[in-house]
Amino acid sequence: MKPTARIAFVCLLAALGNAAPAAAGIDIPYRMQVLDNGLTVIVNEDHKAPVVAVNIWYHVGSKNEVRGRTGFAHLFEHLMFQGSEHHDGEFLTALEDLGATDFNGTTWFDRTNYFQTVPKNALDSILWLESDRMGHFLGAITQAKLDEQRGVVQNEKRQGDNQPYGRVWDYLQPALFPPQHPYSWETIGSMEDLDAATLDNVRDWFKAYYGPNNAVLAIAGDITAEEAFAKAKLYFGDLAPVPPITRPGVWIPRLAGNRLITMQDRVPQARIYRAWTGPNWGTADSRHLTLAAAVLAGDKNSRLYQRLVYRDRIASDVALEVLPLEMAGITDLEVTAQPGVEPATIEAAIQEELDAFMGKGPTRKELERVASQYRAGFLHGIEQVGGFNGKAGILAESMTLGGSPDAWKQDLAVLDTASPEDLRRVAREWLGGGSVTLRVLPYGKPVADAGGADRSRMPAPGPAPAVGFPAVERASLANGLKIELVPRPGIGFVQAQLVLDGGFATDPPGHPGTASLAMAMLDEGTRSRSTMQISGELALLGASLGTSVSLDNAAVSLSALSDKLAPSFDIFADVILNASFPQSELERLRGLALAGLRQEKNRPNAMALRVLPKLLYGAGHPYAQPLTGTGTEAAIEAMTRDELVAFRDAWFRPNHATLVVAGDTTMAQLQPLLERLFGHWQAGSVPVRQVGPARGTADNVLHILDRPGADQSVIFVGQLMPPKDNPDEFAIQAMNNILGGQSSARINMNLREDKHWSYGAYSVLRDARGQRPFFAYAPVQTDKTAEALRELRGELQAIAGSRPPTAAELDRVKNTEVLQLPGRWETASAVAGALAESVRFGLPDDYWQTYAAKVRAVSLADVDRAAREYLRPDREVFVVVGDRAKIEPALSKLGFARISAINADGDTP
Numbered sequence: 001m002k003p004t005a006r007i008a009f010v011c012l013l014a015a016l017g018n019a020a021p022a023a024a025g026i027d028i029p030y031r032m033q034v035l036d037n038g039l040t041v042i043v044n045e046d047h048k049a050p051v052v053a054v055n056i057w058y059h060v061g062s063k064n065e066v067r068g069r070t071g072f073a074h075l076f077e078h079l080m081f082q083g084s085e086h087h088d089g090e091f092l093t094a095l096e097d098l099g100a101t102d103f104n105g106t107t108w109f110d111r112t113n114y115f116q117t118v119p120k121n122a123l124d125s126i127l128w129l130e131s132d133r134m135g136h137f138l139g140a141i142t143q144a145k146l147d148e149q150r151g152v153v154q155n156e157k158r159q160g161d162n163q164p165y166g167r168v169w170d171y172l173q174p175a176l177f178p179p180q181h182p183y184s185w186e187t188i189g190s191m192e193d194l195d196a197a198t199l200d201n202v203r204d205w206f207k208a209y210y211g212p213n214n215a216v217l218a219i220a221g222d223i224t225a226e227e228a229f230a231k232a233k234l235y236f237g238d239l240a241p242v243p244p245i246t247r248p249g250v251w252i253p254r255l256a257g258n259r260l261i262t263m264q265d266r267v268p269q270a271r272i273y274r275a276w277t278g279p280n281w282g283t284a285d286s287r288h289l290t291l292a293a294a295v296l297a298g299d300k301n302s303r304l305y306q307r308l309v310y311r312d313r314i315a316s317d318v319a320l321e322v323l324p325l326e327m328a329g330i331t332d333l334e335v336t337a338q339p340g341v342e343p344a345t346i347e348a349a350i351q352e353e354l355d356a357f358m359g360k361g362p363t364r365k366e367l368e369r370v371a372s373q374y375r376a377g378f379l380h381g382i383e384q385v386g387g388f389n390g391k392a393g394i395l396a397e398s399m400t401l402g403g404s405p406d407a408w409k410q411d412l413a414v415l416d417t418a419s420p421e422d423l424r425r426v427a428r429e430w431l432g433g434g435s436v437t438l439r440v441l442p443y444g445k446p447v448a449d450a451g452g453a454d455r456s457r458m459p460a461p462g463p464a465p466a467v468g469f470p471a472v473e474r475a476s477l478a479n480g481l482k483i484e485l486v487p488r489p490g491i492g493f494v495q496a497q498l499v500l501d502g503g504f505a506t507d508p509p510g511h512p513g514t515a516s517l518a519m520a521m522l523d524e525g526t527r528s529r530s531t532m533q534i535s536g537e538l539a540l541l542g543a544s545l546g547t548s549v550s551l552d553n554a555a556v557s558l559s560a561l562s563d564k565l566a567p568s569f570d571i572f573a574d575v576i577l578n579a580s581f582p583q584s585e586l587e588r589l590r591g592l593a594l595a596g597l598r599q600e601k602n603r604p605n606a607m608a609l610r611v612l613p614k615l616l617y618g619a620g621h622p623y624a625q626p627l628t629g630t631g632t633e634a635a636i637e638a639m640t641r642d643e644l645v646a647f648r649d650a651w652f653r654p655n656h657a658t659l660v661v662a663g664d665t666t667m668a669q670l671q672p673l674l675e676r677l678f679g680h681w682q683a684g685s686v687p688v689r690q691v692g693p694a695r696g697t698a699d700n701v702l703h704i705l706d707r708p709g710a711d712q713s714v715i716f717v718g719q720l721m722p723p724k725d726n727p728d729e730f731a732i733q734a735m736n737n738i739l740g741g742q743s744s745a746r747i748n749m750n751l752r753e754d755k756h757w758s759y760g761a762y763s764v765l766r767d768a769r770g771q772r773p774f775f776a777y778a779p780v781q782t783d784k785t786a787e788a789l790r791e792l793r794g795e796l797q798a799i800a801g802s803r804p805p806t807a808a809e810l811d812r813v814k815n816t817e818v819l820q821l822p823g824r825w826e827t828a829s830a831v832a833g834a835l836a837e838s839v840r841f842g843l844p845d846d847y848w849q850t851y852a853a854k855v856r857a858v859s860l861a862d863v864d865r866a867a868r869e870y871l872r873p874d875r876e877v878f879v880v881v882g883d884r885a886k887i888e889p890a891l892s893k894l895g896f897a898r899i900s901a902i903n904a905d906g907d908t909p
Contacts, residue, residue: 038213053386071189099819255434361424480655502651513631713882
């Protein structure tokens with residue numbers, strides 16, 4: 001059970017969870033037909049953007065496996081991306097060529113789904129592809145493809161196991177369920193079972209489960225129902241159904257008593273897991289238990305957070321998750337301990353809070369709070385047609401698991417009647433019995449002494465829809481605060497972001513982490529509100545507020561319901577203008593920041609991102625900060641309240657700030673509100689920023705961060721690129737996309753698809769106003785570290801020399817970039833983010849309006865010149881995170897001047 005696989009349930013929570021009467025007005029209109037071969041087709045018309053979401057859910061998952069052949073449902077999902085009889089090529093490459101967004105495939109206990117959002121002119125193409133792999137798959141599968149994807153999945157498993165706390169479900173699931181129960185093994189399966197999978201297994205699985213009568217096709221977007229039904233019949237109508245399927249019924253094992261398991265892991269903090277079996281999907285108990293979990297641990301107003309993190313300060317994080325599945329449910333409580341706190345102390349406090357809840361239940365106000373949060377989450381989700389949260393996903397899941405596209409409505413109706421007594425009763429029923437407690441303890445650092453459609457060719461996409469960024473309205477307040485607004489009438493909420501100068505590159509020398517900690521403190525109390533009042537008021541309004549920091553900027557963001565806009569912006573302004581930085585909250589956040597740093601220094605990617613800037617820019621450069629922005633433990637421990645206040649006072653000036661807004665409001669409504677709330681904010685100057693040229697040294701040294709016992713190594717090769725606002729920007733972007741910026745790019749195709757040493761390898765441009773970091777990275781299996789680094793260096797050299805970009809590669813990445821734009825700007829959050837990006841980097845006002853034309857204008861000569869000019873082997877720095885004892889002997893043969901061991905702060909131990 002991996003966290004990423006739980007997204008589907010989180011999406012359903014939003015669909016299920018609003019006990020407020022206002023939920024009665026929420027709807028996802030649809031029409032449904034069942035084809036003669038059993039395929040259920042559901043259509044939702046949404047004409048706000050020229051895109052269409054296509055979701056296919058197969059009613060098969062890991063519960064349909066048997067012990068000894070685990071992991072097969074997930075392995076088969078990977079194989080479905082390797083081509084079909086009439087399109088024997090990478091499915092992901094085809095998706096990118098069509099301009100698809102929000103595309104993926106996932107496997108879970110009860111279902112497997114495949115989804116993508118495409119420009120509406122590509123709908124025939126994607127339906128042809130999906131139907132071809134549903135009905136014409138067997139002739140394309142080969143032993144080579146099976147071996148390749150077996151290696152990819154095994155690397156995915158290694159990557160998950162390599163993360164802190166990555167193996168806890170290896171112990172929890174068998175403890176919760178007996179060996180013969182299908183939920184007793186993880187969806188990803190075991191290494192041994194994956195090794196044993198054969199081509200006959202693949203063929204048998206396809207014949208048993210992958211047919212139209214075991215699938216739901218949900219189509220949502222810019223199409224009429226009549227068109228969608230006709231296309232579904234054309235492409236899917238001639239596919240043969242699978243034989244009758246026997247489905248296991250409800251089986252909820254109840255534990256007779258409590259069980260304690262203790263394991264060690266290479267983690268910086270102890271963590272306590274407590275798990276119960278629970279009610280199955282679609283029951284009143286599962287919905288009431290979900291609400292109870294939100295009251296207990298849904299946010300920092302929740303009871304367990306208040307007790308463990310805020311009051312007693314014995315934990316740094318609390319989460320309680322309810323996962324109702326078809327046969328049974330799982331309820332999972334996770335608490336990360338503060339250093340030095342005994343797990344037994346935390347477990348006793350947890351039990352006291354559970355006993356209190358089971359004794360008296362929640363208050364009516366607590367119910368109202370979680371209902372507002374669920375309503376806001378649902379509205380955000382159905383703004384999209386695709387992905388997990390969108391309309392197509394909700395309709396498909398409701399039909400697959402609930403037997404009706406309206407199943408989510410039935411859940412809403414039940415939740416309208418939920419009472420405190422319902423939650424108290426269900427907590428006693430499902431949290432009052434036997435459970436499994438797993439303690440994960442830090443390992444420390446011990447050392448040893450010394451027929452229907454034409455299948456001959458895929459339909460070509462029709463004319464591409466016009467690509468245009470929404471019109472932007474601009475205004476200013478009298479004090480110089482700039483406003484940029486994109487109205488999105490009818491969506492029911494607003495996204496806002498105040499962009500300020502002063503990112504973590506402005507941290508004073510010797511005080512890294514100042515900007516991040518100062519921004520984190522903004523909502524921890526104002527002159528008139530405590531931190532809990534801020535959190536509580538936002539929750540009641542269905543609003544959320546956040547802060548963020550990048551190299552060059554800081555930002556405060558707000559998500560608010562349109563009918564609660566004024567009171568939500570009142571809190572937003574209060575936090576920005578009147579933050580009081582209370583000392584007591586600083587001490588609490590300091591502890592959380594230090595705990596986060598310890599976690600960061602144990603995550604392979606984060607370890608590398610901490611040290612790369614110092615190597616690229618040179619010590620003392622403003623950009624030589626950890627790319628996480630979190631500073632160092634010494635600096636955080638020494639940070640004073642006065643330093644944080646000084647950061648706010650220096651950089652928070654209205655005439656050096658821009659508020660970007662997208663959503664259901666108008667400038668006529670917004671500007672007077674902002675003038676009232678921000679008009680008294682005094683203009684002034686901000687410090688002069690001196691970034692200067694980089695002073696790093698690329699001296700052919702390989703830097704190793706030792707992580708003993710690591711299952712994988714993570715390789716980074718970095719260098720510097722020009723600032724984002726440069727004349728070659730679009731050529732550099734195209735070069736990066738060809739090299740490693742897309743799933744079908746050279747690096748990933750080499751290390752994942754050809755060698756299958758990695759679950760995924762990419763290259764990344766991190767934007768900045770000055771010289772910006774560029775790096776290629778790859779998590780790889782330990783025994784292939786040296787070979788993978790050689791391949792990675794070879795790809796970087798080849799694109800700038802022996803194997804320059806080709807016209808076909810350039811056409812593909814340009815088409816993908818342009819075709820993805822309609823889906824990229826579908827949500828208000830995405831539009832606000834694009835506006836904020838143009839502000840942060842000083843881009844022209846028409847940057848997004850002319851973006852597609854500039855992408856199309858890039859020539860092959862432009863990209864070739866950019867690769868040769870900017871990709872320079874003599875400027876590369878090299879970082880590897882892994883088990884030094886295992887990887888250094890082979891790495892030492894690659895011709896580096898020397899190998900240097902450094903720690904996660906970039907210092908020599």
